[in-house]
Amino acid sequence: MARKLVHEQHEGKRQEILAAAHRCFLQHGLQGASISMICKEAGMSPGHLYHYFPSKEAIVEAMANDYLAELHGHFNAHEDGASTATVLLSELWSMKGWDALSHCRILFELLAEAGRNENIHAILKDNTDGIRALLARTLKAGQERGEVDPDLDPGHTSAVLVAILDAAPMLPLMASDIDFEESRKLITTMVARFLQPPITAVGE
Structure with a gap:
């Protein structure tokens, strides 16, 4: 004890x-x-x-690893039957407002530092690889259910989705009047439309 x-x-x-x-x-x-x-x-x-x-570098590494662990929690906490887009954006949907996303803004500091520091670059890449693996598994499951375009490569698509997720917390910095609820609905709609299978014309 x-x-x-x-x-x-x-x-x-x-x-x-x-x-x-x-x-x-x-x-x-x-x-x-x-x-x-x-x-x-x-x-x-x-x-x-x-x-x-x-060291300070050890602090940065711990911050990056904690962020990945938190993201794992968001992915595992989604309801059964939730749409693929909602699962992919589960972190965004767990938040109550832009202030709750402020912790993500440190990522842009990490991105800038990664261009100068090989150790930080390795930490960032390792964590991004982990997030992409989570996203790719969700995409594959969505493809098996017929929710996601089967022609989308999960590995490549996961990288594009990481960029969308990482950019979302920056919106209020670029447009101070932007509404949080409306913004995440639009982001979810955008991702859902991007992922949806192509509509087959009648007779094809």
Whole structure:
């Protein structure tokens, strides 16, 4: 019991550090945010922080991996019989507003850093590969049910869908008056129409 409590306390502190790092990265950028800034935001000394993460890069890696784990949860929580488009966009549909998606904006910091840092690029690629694998399995299941165009390659299509999912949280930055509910309905409609099998003309 004591060991479980220690583990929970350790994990709780890790999540506090990750939340503090996320706030720093959003405010100062991945390059601009330093370990000292993260320590100040988390209210701890560098020595204490290094007990949980050996480097800033380790913090970034944990953030990327946690995001993938969260996405797994959204995929597994959808209702049976839900449309393929709804399952694919399950993270978007789990949110209540644009503020709930603000955590995703760190992705654009990661994308910029990936062009400069091979380790970050590898982390990002590994996580994207994991997300694409989830999407590809959902697409294949949709094809088997006749919901998804059988001519679409699941691997290639999953990459296009990742781009759509990643771009969605940026909408309010580009158009401040855009409505969240209407936007995700439009995104779902767009994805559903993209995936639907071609209509066969009568007599063909």
